[in-house]
Amino acid sequence: MSQHRLSALTVFRGVPEADLQAFEALCTPVHLGVGHVIFRAGEVADSAMLLVSGRLVASVGGRELGEIHPGELLGELGLLGRGQRRSADVSVREPSFALLLPPNPLASGDRNLAVVAIERHLLATLARRIRRTNQALSSVWRDDSPAQPSAAASPSTPAPSLRSRLARLFGGA
Numbered sequence: 426m427s428q429h430r431l432s433a434l435t436v437f438r439g440v441p442e443a444d445l446q447a448f449e450a451l452c453t454p455v456h457l458g459v460g461h462v463i464f465r466a467g468e469v470a471d472s473a474m475l476l477v478s479g480r481l482v483a484s485v486g487g488r489e490l491g492e493i494h495p496g497e498l499l500g501e502l503g504l505l506g507r508g509q510r511r512s513a514d515v516s517v518r519e520p521s522f523a524l525l526l527p528p529n530p531l532a533s534g535d536r537n538l539a540v541v542a543i544e545r546h547l548l549a550t551l552a553r554r555i556r557r558t559n560q561a562l563s564s565v566w567r568d569d570s571p572a573q574p575s576a577a578a579s580p581s582t583p584a585p586s587l588r589s590r591l592a593r594l595f596g597g598a
Contacts, residue, residue: 430477430522431539434496436546440538448539452524457481457517463499470502470509472525475543479521483513492518501547503528 431437431445457463457479464470466485481493490513493499502509504526526543 434477436475436496436542437539440542444538444540447537448543449524451527453527455523455525457521457523459517459520461517462514463517464511464513464515466511466514468511470500470511471507471528473498473500473503474523474525475499477522477524479523480518481515481521482518483515485513496546498543498547498550499523501550504547 431449432440432442437445452475455474463474463481476493476495476497476499478495481499483490483493483499493515499515500511502511
């Protein structure tokens, strides 16, 4: 069905056609219309998807975090263990096609190169997100150093606390 689209994704570069077909047979194809909400923050993360075509958007509390493009995984917490909760809403920005991954595709024990490519992609995605989070936290910590009172600042207005700046950064209350 979509092997030709799968072979065009960077994540599957060099993966043999037979492995792509076997991987696709494990998944459920999903066509997504504009405005559809795929995942909601707080829901149990029991599945993940690979976006094949189209564009999605992730948000927390109405604040857009970023777009999801073809070749990206979404809902990967669903691959990492039971009982995890989704951390963001994901909705469809333009008509999209995705593959719903089975509950545990990585434990198949199969030496399918498409599954290996997904594993590598998952690790790279998680490492990139950890790096971005660390950079954001470092920035907040740096900004938390004791400041000299400025002439423009009112002595009666306290500086925002570290907790309030972290809450703003991560969309919390």
